[in-house]
Amino acid sequence: MIASSDLRMLTALLLTLACLSAPARAAHRVAVKAALDRTQVPLNRTATLTVRVEWEGVSGDLEVEEPSAPESPALEITAAGSSNEVSTRAGRALATRLYPYVLRPTEVGSAEIAPITVTYKETGGDTEQSLQTPKLTLEVVRPVSDGLAAP
Numbered sequence: 082m083i084a085s086s087d088l089r090m091l092t093a094l095l096l097t098l099a100c101l102s103a104p105a106r107a108a109h110r111v112a113v114k115a116a117l118d119r120t121q122v123p124l125n126r127t128a129t130l131t132v133r134v135e136w137e138g139v140s141g142d143l144e145v146e147e148p149s150a151p152e153s154p155a156l157e158i159t160a161a162g163s164s165n166e167v168s169t170r171a172g173r174a175l176a177t178r179l180y181p182y183v184l185r186p187t188e189v190g191s192a193e194i195a196p197i198t199v200t201y202k203e204t205g206g207d208t209e210q211s212l213q214t215p216k217l218t219l220e221v222v223r224p225v226s227d228g229l230a231a232p
Contacts (some may be wrong), residue, residue, distance in 0.1 A: 118130075130151050192221050
């Protein structure tokens, strides 16, 4: 027969082992960056803005909402998409989600792009977090010739 003090000690030991063997949910370090593929674009061309969301872990660790669309009165979005990448850095899994936006200028001058907000949460979690990119500027210059001569 097991004494009650031995039973309590055995129960405490089993609970401790259960806690130690349960998977830990580590906080993910998330980084958000936005970059233009050029700093200057002719009025009759396009530039691509890419929002990059990166975290340590695998793609399924986080639920990432589509970022707020780039806003600028001097630019219009002509195409948008998303893609996922998985890699390793220093032996650790690294997940990346890319959101490219093709932007067409509507006027010559300095086109400011407002900060873009990315919202995410751990998969299955309730707490949403948001990060914001800095404001970007794209210089729009006069149109360039397509090299096509009029007949």
